[in-house]
Every structure is written in C-alpha cells, then in structure tokens.
Amino acid sequence: MELRNVKTFIKVAELDSFSNAGRSLGYAQSTVTLQMKQLEEEMGVPLFERKGRKIRLSQKGYEFLVYANELVKCEAEAIQSISHEDKPAGELQIGILESLSVSEYTNMFKEYMKAYPQVILIVKIATTLELMEMLEKGMLDIIILLDRKVFNSNWEVPFERKEKIVFFCSPQHPMADRQVTLRELSKEKFLLTEKGCNYRQVFEEILAEQRLEVKYGLDIGSTNTIIDYVKDELGISLLPEFNLKRDLQKHAISEILVNDCNIVLYIQVILNRHRWVSPSMKAFLSIFSNYF
Template sequence: MDLKNVNAFIHVAETNSFTRAAERLEYAQSTITAQIQTLEAELGAELFIRRGKRISLSVAGQMFLPYAYQFQALHQDVHAQFSRDTELSGEYRIGILESISIASYMDRFAQFMREYPKVNLMVTIDTTLHLLQRLRNGELSMVWLIDRPVNAADIRVVHESSVPIVFFCAPSHPFATSSPVPIEQLSEVPWILAEKGTNYRWQLEQDLAARHQYIRARIEIGSTSNIIDFVAKNLGVSLLPSYTLKQAIDAGRIVPFQIKGYDMHMQSQFLVFRKRWIPEAIAKLMSYF
C-alpha cells in the first residue's frame, strides 16, 4: 500500500473535497483522483460517496480512516528510527480541551515547535467524550484531559498531576469579601457555567445534589474566555481550572473565593491507546509538560 495514496485519502476525508486536498498537498486534482481510485481498487471498496461535486466518506471509508492514521503514524515513526536524518519530523495528531488551548501551556507547544521545526502538529479541540472516542479510533496519537481519573482497560495514562478547580467572582461581588463562603449560599446566586456535563460542573452539581442543593445557570457557554468575561462583569460566579485564571486574577478582573469545607481538584492526564506505540515526537512533546 502506497503511503502517498493513504495520505491523499486522509486529506480528502478531512476536507470532504478532492480540490481542497489537492491544494493542501500541492498536487493536481487529477493526481488525487487517481490516487484514491488506486487505493479503492487495492482495498476492493468504494471509500467515498460521490453526489455530483459533493463527497462524503462511505461506510468502508469510515472504517478505513483509523487504519490510515495508524499507517501514516507508523511510517513516520519507522522513518524516524532508521533515517540518517536524526531530526524528528512528520505530522502528528493530538487532542486537547478548549480550556487548555487558551492557557499558558501553549507557550510550551511553541517551544517544542521551535526546537523541532520539521514536526507538524494537528491539534483537535473537543470534549472529553469525543477526544477519547477519536483516540480509540486511531485518529489521535495522544489526548490531554483535565478531568476525573480515566480508568479504562484500553487507555494508558502516561502522566498525571493534580489541578485545582478555582471558584471566582467579580471584585465587587459579595463573595469577594466574605470568603470562605458557606456552601449553602451557592444556590442563592446566578452562575456562569460551561456546558452541562463538563467535568468540574458535573462534579459540583453532583456534590450539591447530595446536599439537596441546586445552582442556577444564568448562561451556559463553551468558551472559557467568555465565562471569565461574564464573571468579570459581575453577571454571576463560576468555577474553572486554576491554569485558565492566572492572567485575569493578576489583572484584578476577577477574585478567587473559597467555600467553607469544600474544594475540588481534577487530574491533568496525558492518555494514549494501550495497544499502540507512542511516536517519538509525541513522547518528546509530553516531556515539555
């Protein structure tokens, strides 16, 4: 199986377009078409459903995509191990949460990219559930979560550390000067919250429900920066991982507060699929954190 044909398939699958795939790879569109036809003939299956100018993955294409990612990653890792060029290179796919993408952790990604200029990172931002699914499917080599501990037989935790979850409010909010706040008062104020099911929100709601308490979301939104902005405008209180709040706290836009007899931590976890190797480039990247 020719790697160039597999790469062409991946790009067409990601863009849903032969034209955009050709632009990405700097090939003629006819070349991409021929590569896909060769691959389909080799596999004995139609990989795309073609409806005029619109295409989508067929069932066979959906089944083949995880194998294509693994084939690509294995080729890159073998090349890195045996090539005379000792510099790491290749294209690698990882997944992270939205809250990680806006934090100072990105500086370490930048440092890695400066030191390994031939490594290209394809970073997917998604929810815990979807990232784990894509890791299992072979679409991602590594996933970085801030969540409750992941205990799954097919997932290996390469590195983990504790991350405090911080409650915060505007400087003018009553909680700013009455910390620690009695836990009973949490249900008396509006909240600015991430989407329902987000790990730390879920944990808080479960803990409060055990006390027959409930909080009211004034707004639910999937953007960490927007949550901070709404809280800074005194529209409600919220909770987020500590690493997302340093800049806003240092600027005096928000104030952390404590809850009497209650705190929360999540685990920062680098996860890989247990049955797959860890590409050297991914291992190097994880060492930066």
Template sequence: MEVRQLKTFMSIVKLGNFSQAAQHLGYTQSTVTTHIQLLEKELSTVLFERFGHQLMLTADGERLYDYAERITKLAEDAKNELDHFDVPRGPLLIGMPESLCVYYLTDLLKEYASLYPDVELKLKFGISSDFRFLLRKNMMDLAFFLEKNLHDADLVGKFLWPEPVALITAPGHVLAKRGWVDVKDLKGQTLIFTESGSSYRAVLEAALAKAAVHPRTVLEICQLQTIKQFVMSGIGLTVLPLAVVKEELAAGSLVALSWQGPDLTMNAYLVYHKEKWLSQAIRAFMKLIQERLLK
C-alpha cells in the same frame, strides 16, 4: 494512487464526513473532494454513497479501506525504519485544553519548536472526550487531559500535577460576601461554563442535579477570556482552574468563593494510546515536559 489520497479516504471514514476530514488534515474541502475523485477515477468505482445526511462506504469502499490501512501502515513503517532515529522530525499533533496551553505550556511549546525545527507541530484545543476519539483513531499523537482520574484500559496516562479548580465571581456579587457557599446557594444564579464535556463543569453539574438545584441561566462560552470578562462584569459565576484567574484574583477583579460542595480539583495527565509507536518527536516532547514541568 498516492498515500496522501488514501489517508484522506481513511480520515473521511473515521470522521464521518468530508468537512471534518478537511479540517483535521488542514486541507480545503475541495482538496479532499479531489483526492476522492482521483481515487474513484483510478479505480473505476464509487467509494461513498449518501443516504439522506449519512455518508456510507460502498462495497468497493469497504474493500479499499482494508488495503488503505495496510498501505499507510507499511509506508509509515518504512519511513520510521529508514529515517534518522536520533533526529526528531515529522508531524506531531497534540491536543490540549486551552487553559493548559495558555497558562502552562506556551514557553515549553516555543522551546520545543526552537529545538526541533524539523517537527511539524500542530495543536488542537478541545476536551478529553474529543481527544479520546482522536487518540483511538490514531489521528492524534498526544493529548493533555484534565480529569479526576484516568481509567481507560487502552490509553497510557502520565500524571503531571493536581490542578486546583474554584468557583469564581466578581467581588460585588452577592455570594462573594458569604463566608462559604454550597450547592444550594447556586439556586437561581447565572452560571457561565466552558463547553459541554469539561470535567470540572461535569462535577458541578452532577452536584446540582443530585441536589435538585436549578440555576436561573446557564451560558456556554468557549473562550476563557470572554468568560472572565462576563464574570467580572457581574453577569454570573463560573468554575475555572485557579491558574486561569491567577492575575485577576491578585488584582482583586475576581474572587474565589469558599466552596463547600464536592471537590472540584482535577489532575493533569499527558496521554497517548497504548499501541502508539512513540517517534523521536513524541519522545522529545515527553522528555521536555519531564525536564521543564515536573522538576
């Protein structure tokens, strides 16, 4: 029985299936399957059973999970106790919106990797709701949030900066000629959004729902560059942080509308779980954020 097999087992339980566990751990699905098969062979039992599409623990699987939590925690404590505390090392998984990574953190991440080559730095792009789940399951170390406010009792959030967000379109769009634009002007328009769950998208969608305004079409696109290309071609409007469209606004290929609706500005936070042990790798990253971005 190996600790990595137990970690694979715990990841499957937390995430609900083999494929997501494989993606999270950076394994192939066949490797994850092999880990479970080896555990079941060694323990002479079955750990999971399927009911339709639902994966469930057997009674023996539930008993093993309690032991797995204690064993992996002891292994981590032993490593932390015996390791050199003054040298950042080991895995560090950070979640962040694509916009923050590309437009704020690229140089900082490059510097961190150069300063601390023994840290196994991994990045995961996504949204705050996904990161909350992973932080609470102790499957992510740090995450950057873009939200109005942070009120989670079990999370610690360091405020970083306010992030202006604007309604963006092509200069030839009919609304670009308006002195100002409010919610009712979006009736019958095509809106191009990032993935569902984005905080600034949620603010605009709530305003549309409250005013009973219905766009003609809503397109959901995960890639920021594709969204900008669609908007520049005149397909519709989008809502994005100004940092994402800084170059296009300066070049005149996109314009920010004079928005009279609810404030879209978000705040950037660096977040971790309140019970998270802050390793030297985590502390070094937080220190670099403080020195480079919060001067």
C-alpha cells in the same frame, strides 16, 4: 494500495469533503475523487456515504481509518529507523482541551516550536470524548485532558496531576472571598462553559445529588470570555485554578469558598501504548515534564 491514496483518505475523513481535502493537499477535486474510487475498489466496500454533495465515512470507512493512520505512522517509523535518524521531524499531532490551551501550557508549545523548528506541530482543540476517540483512531499522537481519571488498557499515562476547580466572582460581588453553601451559591447567575465540558458536568452532578439547579446566564466555549464577563459583574463561574491564578493574584477576580462542594480533576497526558513513540513525541514529553 498506494500510500498517497491512504493519506488523501485520512484528509477527506478529517474534513468531510473531497474539495476541501483537495485544496488542503494541493490536488484537484477530480484527483481526490479518483483516488477514493481506487481505494474503494481495492477494499471492495464503500468507504463513504454520499448524500447529494455531502459525504461522511461509512461504518467500514471508520474501521479502515484506524488502519490508515497506522499505515502512515508505520511509513514514518520505517523512514526514521532505516535512515538512523533520531532527531524530531515530521508532524506531531497533539489534542488538548480549550481550558488547557489558554493556560501556561501555551508556553510549552512555543518552547517546543523554538527547540524543534523542523517539526510541524498540529494542535487540535476538542472535548474529552472527541480527543479520546481521535487517539483511538490514530488521528492524534498525544492527548492532554483535564477530567476524572480515565482508564483504557491500550493507553499509557506518563503524566498525571490533581487540579482544583475554583468558584469565582468579581471583587465587588457579595460572595467575594466568603464561605458559602452550595444552596446559597445555586441562587446566583452562572456563566459556564458549553454543555458536556468535564467540570461543568461534575458540577451539575453534584447539584443533582442535592436536588439543586442553577440559573444560566451564558453558555460558551471560551474560557477567557467567561473570565472577562465575570470581571464585568455579569455573573459567577467555575474554572480550573490554573486559568485564574494571574487574575486572582491581581485581585481582578475573587474566589468563592464553597463549604460543601469540592471539585478536583486530573490533568492527564495520554498516548497509545501499542504505537511507536517517535523522536518528536519523546521530545514533546521531555519538555512537558518541565511544566509538571
């Protein structure tokens, strides 16, 4: 089994396209097609489901993807081990939530890139479930979540910290800096992150427990857009406190104090305890510790 073919398979799985994978790797589409055919012949099973021009991984393809990522990781580990090279190098794949990616942690990525220019830093933004799935499949080295505490016997959590979720509005809003009940709050128009977002999900569960509903004025995956729209008095919202600190200090927005709704989640840095921790990963965790 050629490792080159395995690497191509991983790229095809990521992009769901032979042609896009070819462009990304600098191969002709015919080369990618041939490599995947060779791989399927070696495995003795179809790794892809083909419907017209569209492709996606078969069940066996998903199973092989886990091993494919392990093979590539093992290659990198062997090269660094044999060469006695303990300096960070190669690729480092980090998965992070959108709300974290537009916070103070962006400075952490800049610091890492300046300190280790020889490392190719790949940052993927996705939901909690998507990030956990990619970590399980070996597609990511480290994930950074903001959620309720998660547990998996295969995972190691070197960093964990509580984070408050804050309700906020424009300074001109009648609820600015006031104490209100959840029932009062539920009558307002909400601008929220997309459905499936962890703190939105917790909020909706609390509403359901009290048999309450809210009116949605916006459903969007951009934290910064929500903050801007709240400033323009288009509605109220809730976001992690770290996303709001600067605007709260400038009095560009105001906190709403909700007596009967306290949402606390956890920033969690997670890696797979059964996988090799590369020098690039160790260096990243060291820099991350300065932000915790």
